[in-house]
Amino acid sequence: MSQTPPPHSAPPRARAEIDLGALRANVRALRARAPHSALMAVVKSDAYGHGMVPCARAALDAGAGWLGTATPQEALALRAAGVGGRIMCWLWTPGDPWREGIEAGLDMAVSGMWALREVTAAARAAGRPARIQLKADTGLGRNGCQPADWPALVAAARAAEDEGLADVTGLWSHFACADEPGHPSIVRQLDLFRDMVDHAEKAGVEPEVRHIANSPATLTLPESHFDLVRTGIAMYGVSPAPELGTSAELGLRPVMTLAASVALVKHVPAGHGVSYGHHYVTDAETTLGLVPLGYADGVPRHASGRGPVLVGGVRRRVAGRVAMDQFVVDLGGQTVDEGSEALLFGPGDRGEPTAEDWAQAAGTIAYEIVTRIGSRVPRVHLHEEPHDPARQRPAAVDE
Numbered sequence: 001m002s003q004t005p006p007p008h009s010a011p012p013r014a015r016a017e018i019d020l021g022a023l024r025a026n027v028r029a030l031r032a033r034a035p036h037s038a039l040m041a042v043v044k045s046d047a048y049g050h051g052m053v054p055c056a057r058a059a060l061d062a063g064a065g066w067l068g069t070a071t072p073q074e075a076l077a078l079r080a081a082g083v084g085g086r087i088m089c090w091l092w093t094p095g096d097p098w099r100e101g102i103e104a105g106l107d108m109a110v111s112g113m114w115a116l117r118e119v120t121a122a123a124r125a126a127g128r129p130a131r132i133q134l135k136a137d138t139g140l141g142r143n144g145c146q147p148a149d150w151p152a153l154v155a156a157a158r159a160a161e162d163e164g165l166a167d168v169t170g171l172w173s174h175f176a177c178a179d180e181p182g183h184p185s186i187v188r189q190l191d192l193f194r195d196m197v198d199h200a201e202k203a204g205v206e207p208e209v210r211h212i213a214n215s216p217a218t219l220t221l222p223e224s225h226f227d228l229v230r231t232g233i234a235m236y237g238v239s240p241a242p243e244l245g246t247s248a249e250l251g252l253r254p255v256m257t258l259a260a261s262v263a264l265v266k267h268v269p270a271g272h273g274v275s276y277g278h279h280y281v282t283d284a285e286t287t288l289g290l291v292p293l294g295y296a297d298g299v300p301r302h303a304s305g306r307g308p309v310l311v312g313g314v315r316r317r318v319a320g321r322v323a324m325d326q327f328v329v330d331l332g333g334q335t336v337d338e339g340s341e342a343l344l345f346g347p348g349d350r351g352e353p354t355a356e357d358w359a360q361a362a363g364t365i366a367y368e369i370v371t372r373i374g375s376r377v378p379r380v381h382l383h384e385e386p387h388d389p390a391r392q393r394p395a396a397v398d399e
């Protein structure tokens with residue numbers, strides 16, 4: 001359940017504040033970057049750790065026309081929560097709930113013949129056509145149909161349309177290196193995508209949407225916007241890659257703030273080992289602060305000795321190893337009250353680090369930092385607004 005405590009009050013142990021006002025502003029900023037395209041808010045993986053349903057609603061309220069998830073279970077959970085409108089999901093495995101997807105009015109990605117066989121069988125059983133979006137592998141080498149197999153997949157999908165078992169609502173693909181502007185694969189993928197769309201349209205497919213752009217492409221590559229852009233990380237106010245600039249430079253505001261209550265402050269002598277393995281030893285008499293968050297909460301162990309934290313108004317670093325439930329900061333003789341706030345990351349307004357800083361400290365990407373914040377950390381959704389009920393109605397069966 002979302003609560004709305006006063007912002008920045010002391011957290012019980014720890015919490016992730018989710019600023020839905022910032023999310024809405026980011027959606028509007030991204031729509032302005034792609035003014036001729038609809039926007040799909042990518043809310044997979046619990047909205048990159050931010051809480052799927054409140055984020056989906058906020059994104060719709062700010063003008064997102066579509067929602068996107070990886071698994072059908074995530075998409076069905078949105079419907080179960082009463083979220084209406086267009087929802088697409090793209091990571092299907094054999095035996096997945098195609099029929100439920102059809103009945104829930106989902107747009108379902110099809111990357112190969114096995115999926116087309118399963119979805120058309122489900123459509124026959126449901127007695128209504130499935131909304132399917134054919135995915136082209138234009139170079140990512142992950143999901144999607146290879147160019148050599150595309151004509152057969154398109155022909156089979158057209159046949160399914162003629163039988164009343166499918167509507168091909170979309171043609172789409174995904175970039176491999178959009179976060180590296182100028183990478184030669186980008187132009188190759190775009191050219192191939194145009195060719196594969198052209199082939200499908202000549203074969204009689206009339207898609208509602210053609211799409212390939214993720215956040216970095218939305219921000220840097222207008223020619224990739226087509227009918228729809230699928231934005232995830234940028235909507236959460238996080239830069240897709242340091243090379244593209246910080247979130248502030250991109251006009252985005254981080255949505256998640258990770259805060260904890262300092263659990264203990266104590267004086268220790270010089271030469272005192274700190275945390276497992278004693279990889280940190282105090283070089284003088286000092287004070288240590290205990291932060292009750294660990295790798296079970298998603299604080300990366302790889303950031304041991306490096307992760308930045310704001311405590312008592314001063315930026316400190318994790319001293320020694322991050323443990324499962326806790327880590328220590330050397331306060332350098334400063335005393336702070338137990339219960340005072342330790343800020344791991346946030347927008348940076350109060351001098352706190354950002355998720356991008358943590359990514360750098362852990363040698364990873366900021367996507368992983370926010371997405372892996374564990375379920376033990378309560379999400380507190382701030383600035384939730386009454387949503388427009390017209391956007392929340394369940395999709396009509398025949399939509």
Ligand SMILES: Cc1ncc(COP(=O)(O)O)c(C=O)c1O
Pocket residue numbers: 042090174213214215216230231232233234240
């Ligand atoms: C198919 C697909 N589209 C769009 C996205 C959103 O990507 P980003 O978070 O870079 O915007 C993802 C996320 O990885 C994805 O898997």
